[in-house]
Amino acid sequence: MDITIVDHPLAAARLTIMRDRRSDNSVFRAALRDLGAMLIYEAARDLDVERFDTETPVATATGTRLRKPPIIVPVIRAGLGMVDPALSMIPDAQVGFIGIARDEETHEPVPYLEALPEDMSDETVFIVDPMLATGGSLLHSLKLLCDRGAKDITAVCMVSAQPGVDALANSGYPVRLVTATVDPELNADAYIVPGLGDAGDRLYGPRNIHL
Template identity: 80%
Template sequence: MEITVVDHPLAQSRLTILRDERTNNAGFRAALADLGAMLIYEASRDLPVEEFDVKTPITVADGHRLEDPPIIVPVIRAGLGMIDPALSMIPDAQVGFIGLARNEETHEPVPYLEALPEDLSGRNVFLVDPMLATGGSLLHALKLLVARGADNITAVCIISAQAGVDALENSGLPVRLVTTVVDPNLNEDAYIVPGLGDAGDRLYGPRNIDL
């Protein structure tokens, strides 16, 4: 599995803001938006482009645009924080949604929403989720995408744990990973260490709905 770790100094500075327990919800959202845009930028590096003529105020120049913009699929709820930055970089991208909650006792994903195109064959899909911890949620989402024909999937995650990276590598699924860092451990509650806490709670406040 191809793994791209974006270690640019500006990416690392935003990651530091996200890790800092003193960062409030507004600051967390702003840093996540900045870092999310940087990761989408990197994830898009090898997307196919088409050329066309564009008229400047002086003459005609070579223009470029994406041949087939990817489909952006957030794993909600935390993945919603990456939609706006993704669309700021690729405004003509389509958007699908996968809803997964976490069972706090088993640490397993609990699906509650699937809104995707019926056929994803031949399409580039960006699966966005701030956290890759055990890999359970992302693997569940990947299997939903593959079941619809997706065979070119990029997982875009702010922070990844080694356990989650290993789970993706061992899955045999058609996925590559773009992330800012691979943290070494998970704690007994399956949170990434050192991590940044619960991304959904830090984006939107504590969840008070049982799913």
């Protein structure tokens, strides 16, 4: 599996703000927006493009545009925070949705929503989720995408844990990973260490619905 770690100083600075327990919801959201845009920028590096003539005020130049924008698929709920940064970089992208909650007792993913095209065999897919912990949610999402024929999938995760990266690499799914860091481990509650806590809670506030 191809893994790209975006270790740019500006990405590291935004990640530090997100890690800081003193960052409130608004500060966390702002840092996530910036880092999300940086990761999407890197994930899009090898997208197919087409060339065309464009008229400047002075002469004719060669223009560039994406041949076919990817479909952005956030894993709800935390992944919603990465949609706007993705669309700021690729405004003509379509958006699908996968909803997965976390069972706080078993730490297993609990799917509750999918809104995806039936046939994704000719699509490039960017699946976005701030956290890759055990890999359970992402593996479930990859199965949904592959069942619809997707073959070109990039997972964009801000913080990845080594166990989740290993699970992804051993899954056999056609996926590459773009991330800002790979943290070494998970704690007993399956949170990434050192991580940044619960990304959904830090974006939107604590949940009051228990599955």
